[in-house]
Amino acid sequence: MAEHDDDLDRRITDLLGLAQHDAPVPAETALPRRHRTGRWMAAAAAVALVGVGVAALALRDDPETVAPVESVPETTVATSDSSTVTQSSVSPSTVVDEPSDCSAPAVDNYDMFGSMHTLVESTQPLDVKIEAFDAPWCPGGTGNVRVTITNRGVGQEQPDPIVLILNGGFSKYQLVLDPEAQASPPVLGRGESMSMTARVTLPAVPPGSYSLQLYGFGPGTEVNVSGPPACNTVDLAAVAGAGARASGQEITSVTVTNRGDTACFLGRPLSVMATAPDGTMTASPIPFEEGGFFILDDPRPSRVLEPGKSTMVVLTTPTNCPGSTTPTYWSQMQLWTGPQGNSNVVVDLGPDNRVHTDCGLALSGWAAPRPPG
Amino acid sequence: MMVTVDVEAEYRAHVADLVRYATVLVGPHDANDVVNDAVTATIARNSLATVDDVRAYWFRAVTNTAADWHRSRFRRVAREARAADRSTTGEPRTPDDARRMLAGLSIQQQAVVYLTYWHDWPIDRVAAALQVSDGTIRKQLARARQHLREVLGDGRA
Numbered sequence: 001m002a003e004h005d006d007d008l009d010r011r012i013t014d015l016l017g018l019a020q021h022d023a024p025v026p027a028e029t030a031l032p033r034r035h036r037t038g039r040w041m042a043a044a045a046a047v048a049l050v051g052v053g054v055a056a057l058a059l060r061d062d063p064e065t066v067a068p069v070e071s072v073p074e075t076t077v078a079t080s081d082s083s084t085v086t087q088s089s090v091s092p093s094t095v096v097d098e099p100s101d102c103s104a105p106a107v108d109n110y111d112m113f114g115s116m117h118t119l120v121e122s123t124q125p126l127d128v129k130i131e132a133f134d135a136p137w138c139p140g141g142t143g144n145v146r147v148t149i150t151n152r153g154v155g156q157e158q159p160d161p162i163v164l165i166l167n168g169g170f171s172k173y174q175l176v177l178d179p180e181a182q183a184s185p186p187v188l189g190r191g192e193s194m195s196m197t198a199r200v201t202l203p204a205v206p207p208g209s210y211s212l213q214l215y216g217f218g219p220g221t222e223v224n225v226s227g228p229p230a231c232n233t234v235d236l237a238a239v240a241g242a243g244a245r246a247s248g249q250e251i252t253s254v255t256v257t258n259r260g261d262t263a264c265f266l267g268r269p270l271s272v273m274a275t276a277p278d279g280t281m282t283a284s285p286i287p288f289e290e291g292g293f294f295i296l297d298d299p300r301p302s303r304v305l306e307p308g309k310s311t312m313v314v315l316t317t318p319t320n321c322p323g324s325t326t327p328t329y330w331s332q333m334q335l336w337t338g339p340q341g342n343s344n345v346v347v348d349l350g351p352d353n354r355v356h357t358d359c360g361l362a363l364s365g366w367a368a369p370r371p372p373g
Numbered sequence: 374m375m376v377t378v379d380v381e382a383e384y385r386a387h388v389a390d391l392v393r394y395a396t397v398l399v400g401p402h403d404a405n406d407v408v409n410d411a412v413t414a415t416i417a418r419n420s421l422a423t424v425d426d427v428r429a430y431w432f433r434a435v436t437n438t439a440a441d442w443h444r445s446r447f448r449r450v451a452r453e454a455r456a457a458d459r460s461t462t463g464e465p466r467t468p469d470d471a472r473r474m475l476a477g478l479s480i481q482q483q484a485v486v487y488l489t490y491w492h493d494w495p496i497d498r499v500a501a502a503l504q505v506s507d508g509t510i511r512k513q514l515a516r517a518r519q520h521l522r523e524v525l526g527d528g529r530a
Contacts (some may be wrong), residue, residue, distance in 0.1 A: 008518065009490070011525050016397060016491045019471035023396035024405055281466070 017283030022271055022336070125153030126188075128214045130164070136226035139204040139265070139302070143223075145175075147214060149185065150193035159185040162196060166203075166210040167220065175212075176201040204302045206230045206265050228263040228304055230343045235260030238345050243353040245319060252315040252353045256345055256366075258305040266311065267343065268301035269363055271336040276328050285336075288361040300366045302337075313345075314364040317355060327356035335363070383427045384412060390428075390492075391435055397487055398439035398480065400472060411438040429502035432488065436503065440480045463526050474524045482517040485510055 126149050133144040145164060151157045161184050164175040177198050185194050207227030213220035241253040258264055271285045290301070305311055313335070321327065333355070335345040349355055388408065395404035411434035415421060424430045465471040475483050484503060488494045489510075494502070500510045 005518075005522075008522055008525070012486065012518070012521055013490050015465060015471050015474060015521065015525065016487060018465055018468055019397045019475055020393040020468070022401045022468045023393040024401050 014283050021273065021284045125151065126157060126159060127152050130212055130214060130221045132212055132221055132223050136224055137202055138226050139207060140202060142199055142201050144197065144199050145212070146195060146197045148193060148195040149188065151188035151190060154190055156187050156189050158187050163215050164200060165213050165215065166205060166223065167213050168205065168208060168210050173203045173205050206267060228265050231258065231264035231266045231305060231337070232260065233342055233344045233346060235264060236345050238347045240347055240349050240353050248319050250317045250319055250355065252349070252355055254313050254315065254347050255310050256313065257310040258307055261307055263304055263306045266303055266305050266366060267337040268365070269335040269337055272361065273334045274330040274357065275332040277331045286357050286361055288363050290363050303366045311366045311368065313366055315355060316362040317357060318359045321359035324356065324358035327358045329354045329356050380416065380421055387428050387431060391431055394432060394487055395435050395439060397472065397475060398483055399442050403442065407438050407442055408435055411435045429498060433502045433504065436480060436484045443480060474521070477520055477524060478517050482513045485513045486517045489514060
C-alpha cells in the first residue's frame, strides 16, 4: 500500500466530493421497471421568504401549481393484416385544433419539473411515430402532438402509458399531458396501431433543439423551443446588496444584470456552491429550499433577461443557528442555473453580508427589481 | 446460501449513494441511467438472493455498467477526458475538473479509490465487491494514489 500521506488523502477525498457534487437526485426511490420514468426532481417545499425592504413575512405552502391543460385526447385503434393498416375508430374522438400558445408565462410550472431519466429501453416490437404541430414551441408554452404506435410483432402487445420526453441530450424533461391522455393505451394485436393526439404543456426548458421521444428514447421528432440561449456566466454581473435582518432571517438581495449584447434565458438555480474567504470551495452542493417569493414583485423560477436588464434573487438564512458555534461565512456563492456549468451566477458577498449556511438556505425566484422611487 | 432480500428496501437505502458513485464515473447526466441499468440487470438475473452484501453487489454492478458505458457508447468522451486530463493539474475548481482528473484512472481504479476513500471500505470488502484479490486492490490503490498525487500537484502552490 502506498505510504501514508494525510494531505494527499484529504485532497483525494475532497476531489471525490467535488466530482459528485452535482449528482442528480435519484430518478426513482422505488424499484425501477421497464419504461418507468423518473419522478419530479424537486417538489416545491413549504417556503417562507421575506420580501426585500419590507418587514412582513409571507408563507405559502405550494407556490406553483400546474395550470390545467386544455386538451382533448383522441384515441383511435387501427386494425390490419400484416401489411395493410385499416383505421377504425373505437371511440369518439376530437381533434385538437388549438394553435400553440406562447403567450402564457413561461415559468409558472417550472417548479414541477426537472431533469428526469428513463430506465431500460423497451424490447417491445412497437413502431412509434411522433408528430409535433404548431411550431415554434416556447418555454412554458403549449403545443400539439400526435403519437402513433404500431405493433410489428407477432403477438399482442400492451404499450405502456404515454410519456413524452423532451430530450436535450444532457437534460430530459417530461411534458404535461392531459390526464385522459395518460391512460394506458389499448392492447394492440399483430399489425394493429393506435394514435393519440393531445395538447401538451412544456416546462420552462432552456430554448434550443430537442428530440421529442416516447419514454425518452427511440425514434423521435425534432422540436425547436424558441427563445434566447441560456445566459453565460461571463455576461452576468451579480451584485449583492447590503444585508438586512427581519423576522429571524438574514436577507441578502442579489441583483443580476445581463451585460451581454443579446437577451438570454436565466434558469432557476439548480445547485449552489460557496467559497470561503481562504478560497476553498464547498466539496458538495449546499442544500437549499426554493420557491419563495417577493411580496411586492413578480417572482419567477426562470426568466428571459434582456440586454442591460436586471433581475433579483434573495438569499435567506436563519438568524439564530444554535448548533453552529464557528460558522464559515462565505465570501462568494455560485448559483448553478444550467447543467453545463457555464451559466452560473457568481455572487461576491461583501463584508456586510455575513452569510453562512449551517442552518439552511432558501432562495427566492427571479424577481423583477422594483422601479426606482 | 439462499436468503430473502427485501429488494425494494435495499434499493431505497442505497440508490442515492449509487447515483453519487455513478456521477463520479460517468457524470451527472447519465448517472441515473447507469444505476437503473445496473440495478435492473441484477433484478432481471434474479441473482440478489444469492448475494450476502447487496450494497457491495450493486456497487460492482454500477462499476461494470459504467465500464460498458465508456467502452461502447462514449469512447469519444473518454478520449476527450483522457486528453483533457493531461492538461488538468492542480486544484480542481469544478466537478468537471474533478471528474477529468479521475478519468485518468481506469474504471477499476476509480472504483477502488471511491470505495476506499469515500465509503471507508476495508481492502477485503472492496476486493470482494470487485471480485479481485486483496493484492490487486492494494496495487490499484497505490497506482491511483500515484496518479492523483501527480495531477493534484503538491497542493502548496
